[in-house]
Amino acid sequence: MNSVCKKAFFAATLAALATAAFSQSTTTSAPAPTINQRKENQQDRIGNGVQSGQLTAGETKNLEGKEASINQEERDMRKLDNGKLTASDRATLNQQQNQVSKQIYQDKHNARVQNTNPTSEVGKRQENQQDRIAQGIKSGQLTPTEAAHLERREGAINKEVKTERAANGGTLTPAERRQVNRQENRTSKAIYRKKHNGRTQ
Numbered sequence: 001m002n003s004v005c006k007k008a009f010f011a012a013t014l015a016a017l018a019t020a021a022f023s024q025s026t027t028t029s030a031p032a033p034t035i036n037q038r039k040e041n042q043q044d045r046i047g048n049g050v051q052s053g054q055l056t057a058g059e060t061k062n063l064e065g066k067e068a069s070i071n072q073e074e075r076d077m078r079k080l081d082n083g084k085l086t087a088s089d090r091a092t093l094n095q096q097q098n099q100v101s102k103q104i105y106q107d108k109h110n111a112r113v114q115n116t117n118p119t120s121e122v123g124k125r126q127e128n129q130q131d132r133i134a135q136g137i138k139s140g141q142l143t144p145t146e147a148a149h150l151e152r153r154e155g156a157i158n159k160e161v162k163t164e165r166a167a168n169g170g171t172l173t174p175a176e177r178r179q180v181n182r183q184e185n186r187t188s189k190a191i192y193r194k195k196h197n198g199r200t201q
Helices: 001-028 035-051 057-080 089-108 122-137 142-166 174-194
Strands: none
Touching: 035 057, 035 089, 035 122, 057 089, 057 122, 057 142, 122 142, 122 174, 142 174
């Protein structure tokens, strides 16, 4: 009988210790992401939205402009405090990143989309450019300012194509296709230069 009591006591003690250990491991939370981790996460979300077609060139330009503004504000804050961020600075940047995060979600889930399965040569070229920009955003090869600049160019080309197609019954003339191709060539070179200039997110 004595060994049965010892086994029961041992089992009860083991169960109590396991419960205490389990409750400790579930109540501790992961540390909040750093400013740089948040920036990288948001860049990945934007890149995924561009690649999937959920974000148009105009929406991406707007989001990347906001990201660039936050990055500039962070640099200015660090200059004022010898390269460090105060708790107040972190709170301000976190609030701004929360606002951009909500905007990313709203833009990715609205009705505006980029054509991800184009049939025309012009559409396929535009899709290829968007994929290259998305890859640069996700990899960090493009800064938010660079991505905003490229998306501004892509947005202008998209608008021009839409206007010309509306004027010509839904098609582009051969001269218009050549013009769009020249513009896409210049944008393609700009994408390459910006992805390989050594600046990173």
